[in-house]
Amino acid sequence: xxxxxxxxxxxxxxxxxxxxxxxxxxxxxxxLLLQEENAKNIHWLMSITDFLVKKKPPGSFLxxxxxxxxxxxxxxxxxxxxxxxxxxxxxDILVPTDIIKFGYYSSQQESIVALGANxxxxxxxxxxxxxxKPNCEVNTEQLIERKNSxxxxxxxxxxxxxxxxxxxxxxxxxxxxxxxDAVYAGIRKRMVNTLLAVFSMLLICIIVFRELFxxxxxxxxxxxxxxxxxxxxxxxxEITEFTPILKYISEQTEKMTRLDRxxxxxxxxxGIAHEVRNPMTTVRGLxxxxxxxxxxxxxxxKISLMIDELDRANSIITEFLSLAKNKVMNFTDxxxxxxxxxxHPLLQADALRNNCDIEMSLGDIPTxxxxxxxxxxxxxxxxxxAIDAMPTGxxxxxxxxxxxxxxxxxxxxxxxxxxxxDKEKLGTPFFTTKDNGTGLGLAVCYRIVQRHAATxxxxxxxxxxxxxxxxxxxxxxxTVPSSExxxxxxx
Ligand code: ADP
Ligand code: MG
Numbered sequence: 390x391x392x393x394x395x396x397x398x399x400x401x402x403x404x405x406x407x408x409x410x411x412x413x414x415x416x417x418x419x420x421l422l423l424q425e426e427n428a429k430n431i432h433w434l435m436s437i438t439d440f441l442v443k444k445k446p447p448g449s450f451l452x453x454x455x456x457x458x459x460x461x462x463x464x465x466x467x468x469x470x471x472x473x474x475x476x477x478x479x480x481d482i483l484v485p486t487d488i489i490k491f492g493y494y495s496s497q498q499e500s501i502v503a504l505g506a507n508x509x510x511x512x513x514x515x516x517x518x519x520x521x522k523p524n525c526e527v528n529t530e531q532l533i534e535r536k537n538s539x540x541x542x543x544x545x546x547x548x549x550x551x552x553x554x555x556x557x558x559x560x561x562x563x564x565x566x567x568x569x570d571a572v573y574a575g576i577r578k579r580m581v582n583t584l585l586a587v588f589s590m591l592l593i594c595i596i597v598f599r600e601l602f603x604x605x606x607x608x609x610x611x612x613x614x615x616x617x618x619x620x621x622x623x624x625x626x627e628i629t630e631f632t633p634i635l636k637y638i639s640e641q642t643e644k645m646t647r648l649d650r651x652x653x654x655x656x657x658x659x660g661i662a663h664e665v666r667n668p669m670t671t672v673r674g675l676x677x678x679x680x681x682x683x684x685x686x687x688x689x690x691k692i693s694l695m696i697d698e699l700d701r702a703n704s705i706i707t708e709f710l711s712l713a714k715n716k717v718m719n720f721t722d723x724x725x726x727x728x729x730x731x732x733h734p735l736l737q738a739d740a741l742r743n744n745c746d747i748e749m750s751l752g753d754i755p756t757x758x759x760x761x762x763x764x765x766x767x768x769x770x771x772x773x774x775a776i777d778a779m780p781t782g783x784x785x786x787x788x789x790x791x792x793x794x795x796x797x798x799x800x801x802x803x804x805x806x807x808x809x810x811d812k813e814k815l816g817t818p819f820f821t822t823k824d825n826g827t828g829l830g831l832a833v834c835y836r837i838v839q840r841h842a843a844t845x846x847x848x849x850x851x852x853x854x855x856x857x858x859x860x861x862x863x864x865x866x867x868t869v870p871s872s873e874x875x876x877x878x879x880x
Pocket of ligand 1: 774805820823826855
């Protein structure tokens with residue numbers, strides 16, 4: 390029993406409970422049905438016998454036999470002549486069921502004298518009176534349950550008997566009888582059918598769910614493998630409804646991995662950057678000194694180049710340091726529009742040098758809780774990337790606006806765009822597609838976004854351009870994270 394594991398046991402338990410519930414509910418329903426059926430049938434029995442008593446012609450059964458000139462003939466002759474008059478009355482009753490029989494019973498002849506629908510005519514004469522008579526000797530209307538009825542050839546019946554009284558004497562009976570065995574059998578059959586139908590539906594459900602779970606398991610395994618390879622962006626589940634959930638998980642995992650990477654890098658950076666910078670400062674100082682001296686005039690160009698390269702290295706370290714987790718930030722309430730207006734000349738100068746132009750569209754926005762220096766750096770980095778993305782120049786748009794919850798800052802270019810497979814890697818330190826790139830600009834931006842508890846969305850189309858949209862919490866809205874919340878994010 391290798392496959393009999395916990396899930397199988399659980400399945401059996403669930404199926405067991407469902408079946409038990411099913412049987413209980415069906416049994417209860419059938420019981421209610423039986424009560425209803427019995428009430429309806431008894432009503433039929435009463436109506437039929439009532440009709441028979443009312444329709445009987447006047448006179449005793451012997452008088453009726455007399456009218457047909459059969460009073461002195463044998464019993465069989467008497468019965469047949471009474472039957473001649475009473476049978477048409479019985480035939481008048483049309484009962485929409487084949488489990489009801491009815492007729493007249495003559496006490497004088499101790500025989501059934503007329504019989505209704507589907508009746509066994511042989512019962513008209515020659516019936517053993519001792520088997521029928523006791524039930525028909527009563528002088529009140531009675532409902533009798535009888536085992537092994539002669540009317541139904543051994544089946545159980547419920548029979549309703551009404552005495553026919555003439556001049557204070559019981560001259561016979563009108564009766565109607567229902568085959569109780571057939572009623573039970575009908576209900577049993579219905580119950581079995583219902584159970585079978587529900588059970589088949591249950592079985593179909595189990596099969597469908599099993600298939601679904603098997604497929605889900607396969608998909609999840611595949612998805613987990615893809616997560617390890619970092620290739621979940623185009624993952625489609627065989628169960629289409631499941632794809633958005635996997636996409637969401639993929640995004641969350643990607644975010645978590647990115648944060649993890651950033652944290653590790655940040656800690657590393659904090660540790661080594663200072664150590665590297667100090668000797669570099671010494672070397673730079675010495676080089677500057679040498680540059681000023683006469684004897685090194687012939688090497689002036691090379692020394693300047695060395696200083697430039699050292700500066701470049703230093704700027705990389707500075708950016709790298711921005712990733713440091715414990716870098717102190719000074720959060721204050723401020724308006725993003727003011728900050729953008731402040732640095733606009735700087736941005737514009739950089740843009741113009743590269744045949745680009747910056748267009749600002751600043752909406753009416755509430756203040757946000759921010760570290761001004763970081764946000765300044767974020768905008769600078771993004772504008773730099775936008776300029777890099779448009780080697781032949783073009784327009785860059787900076788837009789601010791508010792939506793229900795947040796303040797949105799969008800930086801849009803009409804550059805080369807970002808391929809889908811690269812989109813995943815954005816924000817990863819040292820990911821660059823440029824010959825002279827450091828791959829740190831966006832890593833710093835993502836870190837700043839994270840420390841502001843903000844969101845970042847990248848929309849890009851190859852050859853058409855890219856838009857980075859950052860969503861900040863506004864300070865005046867109720868959903869704003871408190872400064873403590875932001876501090877928690879920072880720590
Ligand atoms: P770097 O600019 O030094 O390459 P970044 O971290 O700033 O490093 O950017 C990483 C990479 O992201 C870039 O090399 C580029 O491929 C891509 N990228 C960033 N911004 C844009 C943009 N606006 N348009 C196209 N690609 C971009
Ligand atoms: Mg860059």
